Amino acid sequence: MNQKASPNLDIPFIASHYDSNTVALQDDRDSVTYRELTKAVKYRTSEWQNIIDQDEQQRPVVILFFDNSITSVVDYLSALTLNYVIVLLNPSCSSDTRAAYFEQFNPNAVIENGKVLLSHNEHLFCDPRVSLLLSTSGSMGAGKCVALSHCNIKANCEAILSYLPILPSDNTLLTLPLSYSYGLSVLHTHLAIGATVCFTRHSVFDKGFWQIVKHQPINSLSGVPTFYEMLLRLRFTSMSLPDLRYLTQAGGKLATAYVTRLAQYTQKTGKAFYVMYGQTEATARMAYLSPDKVLVKPGAIGNAIAGGEFKLVNADSDNGEGELFYRGENVMLGYVSTIQDLVTFSETDWLATGDLATQDNDGDYTITGRTKRxxxxxxxxxxxxxxxxxxxxxxxxxxxxxxxxxxxxxxxxxxxxxxxxxxxxxxxxxxxxxxxxxxxxxxxxxxxxxxxxxxxxxxxxxxxxxxxxxxxx
Missing domain, CATH: 3.30.300.30 (ANL, C-terminal domain)
Structure with missing residues (x-):
């Protein structure tokens, strides 16, 4: 008889000492506290144990479609708690993409919207360290994935919390997809500190988006360059948002003209603007620029996060430009394309980012381009x-x-x-x-x-x- 995993395992990332805090809101309608979230995860893990066979040697491989919803957060935390190997996908991906990932990874089960569909109970051999697989493409197609360990995720979460001023009383409005490493890192850090994540299906052009920002209230926003370009088109910097304390930007280089506008706005209004740099291969973040430097260096990414280190390889003797390499506990186990790739991983010391960069006299780095562009x-x-x-x-x-x-x-x-x-x-x-x-x-x-x-x-x-x-x- 198989020995079932304990349903009383610690739930990763949940700040249990903030039981009464609201952990998630959904378009100002549904909400759940940390106490209620913990209860829901424990119930779901117990339920899934009766569906998917698991013993001390077998770790089921599951495809989990992660929507920006409370239900999906319960699914994700339940799968982490049961130590499943999770292939995390965007639920909006096409049926062809779903079929391709299913063929590549032959999952024991598919999890979506609170429901689990068992495929088989065959024992799939996986490296004991692998926890999460994230797509590198961000597109609708099926491509290779990055394999991350729980250690990778935890280390990056702690490093981000060492510089972002997240408070247990904070509300953040999350429009980034949770299947994307940037969006996932926002969820992890807020769960770990006892803060609230507000999900919305509204775009910045919808009245509902601004009703949430103004009435919730919202203390922070996170976005990729296109998000901030849209905000600037809406004259965001002329709005009175007294509850908004800071902004974070990653997912590509925002034009220096726009960085300057946002930095001027945050300086004038007593807010902070964090320009960050990262890749899925390093879980999420590798660097950030201190808000007090953004106006002076609007094109820079700053320096490595706590526990991380950069170096430039093959630097040009004239301008100092070279390929940026990074190492730290948040660097992936490796790339995977099929279930066979999960069996073992080779140790990787330095991650070649594929980005070209320079370093100034203060030690801050600036991305100058991609080696393939x-x-x-x-x-x-x-x-x-x-x-x-x-x-x-x-x-x-x-x-x-x-x-x-x-x-x-x-x-x-x-x-x-x-x-x-x-x-x-x-x-x-x-x-x-x-x-x-x-x-x-x-x-x-x-x-x-x-x-x-x-x-x-x-x-x-x-x-x-x-x-x-x-x-x-």
Whole structure:
């Protein structure tokens, strides 16, 4: 007879000494306290033990569709408590993507919206350290995943709490998907401190979003660059939000013009703006820039989080630019694409981020681009990420606050702008961009589109942009 796992295991991340605090709100309707959440998790773990066989040697592999809801949070914490190997997916992914992940990982069960569907009770061999699998693509398609241990997650949570001023009385409004490492880290840190997470399906353009921000009240917001670009379009910095204490930004580089605007706003209103840097391969965060430096260094990511360390590899002798490497307890076990990849992992000392960076005299780092976003035009090396920053900054000078990106081909850089622009401004933007890049105007173009394709995590889907440009796909 199999020995069942104890239903009284500690529930990860829950701050039990704040039992009466509200842990989650959903669009100002449903709410749950820490005491109620703990009770729900204990009930669900007991229920699942009667469905999925588990002994001391077997750790079931499950696919868990993680929605931004109280029910999904109970599902997630229950699976962690039972020490399942969790493949975390966005519930909005396509049926083809679901089928692909099911084929790749042959899960014992699928968990969604409080329900578990048993597939089989076959013993699947997994490295005892692996706890969580997160997709690296952020897209709707099935790709490779990052394997994280409980140690990775715990270390990163503690490091983030060492610099973010989260209080047990705080409410944060979470629009980031919980299947994305950034959104998941917001959940972990708030659970660990006894704070409240407010979920909403409203976008920043909905009246319901601002009703929650103003009436909850909300003490912090977290977002990727596109989130803050939308806030600035809505003249967010002119709003009176006395309860808002700080903002966090990660998930890509926000244009320096926008960072400066937000930094000026937070300084003027006594709030704080945290610019952060991270990758799923390092659980979530690797660096942050202290709020008192943001106005002085709007393009920087700061230095490594507590317990982490950076180095530059193959640094250029002229400008000091090199590939950024990181190490710390939050670095993944490795990449996985199939169930066979979960059996064992090779030790990784330094993580190659794939990002190019420089370091200043204060020790702070600035990301200058991606190693794969480099092209050559007329024999000259062109960093598309730097071009994109220049393009967005030029648009900002004309108060053209909308989504924009840059893609490139062997003979041309193309700025893609989602919005309305006059012929006069279009000509002037091309002229400014050509001058700033020291490129002939024949090598610079701007394409106007209705909207930019975005990945599930809010980042620009460059692959789709390029396919549209080339007529592929």
């Amino acid at each position: 480099i092209i050559k035009i007329a024999g000259e090396r062109v960093n598309l990420d730097l071009v994109e920053q220049a393009f967005i900054n030029i648009l900002a000078k004309y108060n053209l606050l909308s989504h924009a990106c840059v893609v490139g081909f062997d003979d041309k850089v193309i700025g893609v702008y989602a919005g309305v622009i006059s012929a006069k401004h279009l000509s002037e933007v091309i002229e400014h961009l050509s001058i700033s890049l020291s490129l002939p105007k024949r090598n610079v173009a701007i394409d106007i589109v209705e909207s930019l394709p975005l990945l599930n995590n809010g980042k620009v889907d460059y692959t789709s942009v390029i396919q549209t440009m080339t007529g592929a796909g």
